[in-house]
Each structure stands twice: as structure tokens, then as C-alpha cells.
Amino acid sequence: MGDFVLSGNVTRRENKLIPHWKGPHRVVVTNNGWTYDVQEFVAPFAIITRHIMRLKIFRDKYLGVTEDLWEYATYANGGHMVQRFLDCKMKFDTHQWEVLVQWRGLDEAENSWEPARILLEDFPLLLARWVRTDAKAEGMRSFVLNETSSRRGK
Structure with missing residues (x-):
């Protein structure tokens, strides 16, 4: 818990599932070994349940402090990064x-x-x-x- 992850939503295109990764989100609850509740890092701070197949550990070597991460999440979810x-x-x-x-x-x-x-x-x-x-x-x-x-x- 507390890890930062990217959360994937999928769309179907020509018989393929295409993930679209958003985030970062923070893991807030481990429901079992397969599903986790993750919270958006910016308003409205929604909590969503995701299967482990739709989560990726968030890594960015240039970000290390909370303010940087907040800045990244705010802009990443609304425009170019x-x-x-x-x-x-x-x-x-x-x-x-x-x-x-x-x-x-x-x-x-x-x-x-x-x-x-x-x-x-x-x-x-x-x-x-x-x-x-x-x-x-x-x-x-x-x-x-x-x-x-x-x-x-x-």
C-alpha cells in the first residue's frame, strides 16, 4: 500500500484490447491478491478498484518528491507531459x-x-x-x- 501506479483503461480496436494508462494513482487498499483500490492523485481524488492486470508500477527517474509527483499527475491527466x-x-x-x-x-x-x-x-x-x-x-x-x-x- 502507498505505492504509486498507473491505472489502465482498455478500449477495443479491431479485436484487440488497447490499454490507456493514466495516473499516477496511489494504492490505498489491497482487496486480495488480484484487486486493489487506487486513489486519484488530484481532485476529485476518486477511489477505483482495479485488477492487477490493469496496474503498472509508476516509475520516473526524474521525479522524487511529492510536489513533483503532484505536478506530473495534474498535467499528465489533462495534456502533454x-x-x-x-x-x-x-x-x-x-x-x-x-x-x-x-x-x-x-x-x-x-x-x-x-x-x-x-x-x-x-x-x-x-x-x-x-x-x-x-x-x-x-x-x-x-x-x-x-x-x-x-x-x-x-
């Missing part, structure tokens, strides 16, 4: 920082430049960690760290 940040630049016409994002599950050709302010709303911890550890992000480090610290103070 960031695989990693690749580069940053100051857009000269708007004087706004942009970040080149590699999206999880999408091809390299679908990498996109996104406004740093938007990424700060969706991924403040991931972006702050990236600017602290990647030399490519040195130029926008003070911007991100100032923004994240001022948001914590609100």
Missing part, C-alpha cells in the same frame, strides 16, 4: 523568455518553443530544477528563481 527542457532564448520582439520543450511520447519534430511564464505555471519545480542544473539555462536562471520564490510568498 514534458520529457525534458532542451534550450532557452530571449524572444527579442517581446522580451520574454522561451523554452524549447521535448514532449513525452511525441517525435523530436514536435519539440516546441513555449513561453517560460506558461511553463512556470504548469511546471514550476521542474523548470526551477532545470535552470539550476543545466548550463544552457544560465541566462534565464535569475528570472525563473525570482518568479518561483515570489509565487511561494503569495
Whole structure:
């Protein structure tokens, strides 16, 4: 109990069952050796019963703290997920920082430049960690760290 898992829903397509994994969810009850109750990690925090065949242990080497996991779950269940940040630049016409994002599950050709302010709303911890550890992000480090610290103070 307490483990994080992905929960699979299946759809039938051309005589095949195709799982669609969502989560992470937290295991809250072991019903028996075959079924488990898992709770959504974001509102409405619903508890659903899943067969062990429809559960996968959640693993992501880049996530380790609860806030990161919450951030991941919130965004993963409603849109694209960031695989990693690749580069940053100051857009000269708007004087706004942009970040080149590699999206999880999408091809390299679908990498996109996104406004740093938007990424700060969706991924403040991931972006702050990236600017602290990647030399490519040195130029926008003070911007991100100032923004994240001022948001914590609100």
C-alpha cells in the first residue's frame, strides 16, 4: 500500500484490447491478491478498484518528491507531459523568455518553443530544477528563481 501506479483503461480496436494508462494513482487498499483500490492523485481524488492486470508500477527517474509527483499527475491527466527542457532564448520582439520543450511520447519534430511564464505555471519545480542544473539555462536562471520564490510568498 502507498505505492504509486498507473491505472489502465482498455478500449477495443479491431479485436484487440488497447490499454490507456493514466495516473499516477496511489494504492490505498489491497482487496486480495488480484484487486486493489487506487486513489486519484488530484481532485476529485476518486477511489477505483482495479485488477492487477490493469496496474503498472509508476516509475520516473526524474521525479522524487511529492510536489513533483503532484505536478506530473495534474498535467499528465489533462495534456502533454514534458520529457525534458532542451534550450532557452530571449524572444527579442517581446522580451520574454522561451523554452524549447521535448514532449513525452511525441517525435523530436514536435519539440516546441513555449513561453517560460506558461511553463512556470504548469511546471514550476521542474523548470526551477532545470535552470539550476543545466548550463544552457544560465541566462534565464535569475528570472525563473525570482518568479518561483515570489509565487511561494503569495
